[in-house]
Amino acid sequence: MSAPTTAAILGIETSCDETAAAVVGADGRIRSSVVSSQIDRHTAYGGVVPEIAGRAHLELLPAVLGLALTDAGLRRRAPGLEAVAATSGPGLIGSLLVGISEAKALALAWDVPFVAVNHLEGHLFAALLDHSGPGRSPDDGAAGDWPLVVALVSGGHSLIVAMEGPGRYRLLGATLDDAAGEAFDKVARFLGLGYPGGPAIERAAASGDPSAFAFPRALVDDGLDLSFSGLKTAVVRAVQKHPDASNEDVAASFQQAVVDVLVAKLVRAAQTTGAGAMCLGGGVAANGPLRLALEAAGAELGIPVYLPDRAMCTDNASMIAAAAWWQLVHLGPSPLDTAADPNLPLRLLP
Ligand code: KG4
Ligand code: ZN
Numbered sequence: 645m646s647a648p649t650t651a652a653i654l655g656i657e658t659s660c661d662e663t664a665a666a667v668v669g670a671d672g673r674i675r676s677s678v679v680s681s682q683i684d685r686h687t688a689y690g691g692v693v694p695e696i697a698g699r700a701h702l703e704l705l706p707a708v709l710g711l712a713l714t715d716a717g718l719r720r721r722a723p724g725l726e727a728v729a730a731t732s733g734p735g736l737i738g739s740l741l742v743g744i745s746e747a748k749a750l751a752l753a754w755d756v757p758f759v760a761v762n763h764l765e766g767h768l769f770a771a772l773l774d775h776s777g778p779g780r781s782p783d784d785g786a787a788g789d790w791p792l793v794v795a796l797v798s799g800g801h802s803l804i805v806a807m808e809g810p811g812r813y814r815l816l817g818a819t820l821d822d823a824a825g826e827a828f829d830k831v832a833r834f835l836g837l838g839y840p841g842g843p844a845i846e847r848a849a850a851s852g853d854p855s856a857f858a859f860p861r862a863l864v865d866d867g868l869d870l871s872f873s874g875l876k877t878a879v880v881r882a883v884q885k886h887p888d889a890s891n892e893d894v895a896a897s898f899q900q901a902v903v904d905v906l907v908a909k910l911v912r913a914a915q916t917t918g919a920g921a922m923c924l925g926g927g928v929a930a931n932g933p934l935r936l937a938l939e940a941a942g943a944e945l946g947i948p949v950y951l952p953d954r955a956m957c958t959d960n961a962s963m964i965a966a967a968a969w970w971q972l973v974h975l976g977p978s979p980l981d982t983a984a985d986p987n988l989p990l991r992l993l994p
Pocket of ligand 2: 763767798799926927958959
């Protein structure tokens with residue numbers, strides 16, 4: 645087997661219900677990316693069961709790691725890596741511990757640095773990994789499009805962030821209640837569409853009428869914070885009032901409300917910060933109608949829109965390894981006693 649030609653970091657992601665490992669080169673190139681979804685283990689419960697997730701990570705991680713190394717053309721026992729990185733938070737504590745412990749053990753065994761990565765920062769890096777805009781390489785902090793404004797919309801978080809460069813984040817707004825993905829998941833469960841809710845709603849909505857119900861667009865004309873719990877309640881009330889409404893119409897109208905709000909907020913964020921581009925990150929960024937609507941808004945505003953590949957929006961380890969590269973070069977390795985932190989906040993500019 646040939647030796648690696650470029651330095652590479654192994655990233656591990658186990659914060660929720662995906663067991664993932666990836667190898668990313670110093671040039672930002674993804675050399676391998678393996679994601680093992682646990683969806684089938686949680687479906688019967690209608691959502692992620694933390695104990696099941698933790699045990700499943702333990703069971704799946706060795707095979708996922710082995711595959712990520714061999715896919716990248718590296719030897720399993722002596723891969724010659726630059727560092728080993730893992731998500732240290734936010735996420736489910738039992739799940740985080742599996743990945744972070746494995747990464748520390750491998751870093752010790754291979755005598756290379758360990759890098760603890762914030763999952764949210766990983767999602768922000770996903771927007772930089774996969775397009776030809778700024779930050780194509782993890783060292784590239786000086787391109788002309790900064791700041792980028794990013795809607796980081798996942799199952800646990802919904803933030804509007806101004807990214808002034810890799811590692812330089814300002815929080816512009818956040819959800820006051822449910823995360824966008826959480827709203828998709830709750831509405832899907834209510835409609836009996838299954839878990840995870842986002843893809844299920846998107847599928848149902850494809851044959852529905854987005855104007856069938858005029859659901860509220862909370863705070864749409866007001867600042868950069870978000871709110872989705874009133875929308876979820878409005879869906880429940882509408883279905884109770886119109887029990888024979890089609891799931892497709894309800895799903896399409898709900899999805900349109902989320903899309904309208906997220907696009908309006910990101911446009912406002914771009915206008916108020918003079919951003920050079922708009923981006924999406926996190927699982928909800930995989931949503932087709934949201935991607936199309938943001939592209940259209942970008943064209944109207946005359947600024948580019950950077951969308952990570954759909955697979956790069958949902959949880960994966962490439963984004964963790966990419967963030968780890970920047971962190972290793974600019975902030976150095978993490979101590980081996982770094983703890984997993986279920987509530988780890990995004991490191992913001994002062
Ligand atoms: O980033 P992610 O994989 O995990 C977290 O960090 O939370 O995001 C998962 C969330 C779930 O709430 C899921 O329903 C949502 O992203 N999601 C979607 C789509 N795919 C995943 N929401 C809307 N449309 C999608 N296609
Ligand atoms: Zn995530």
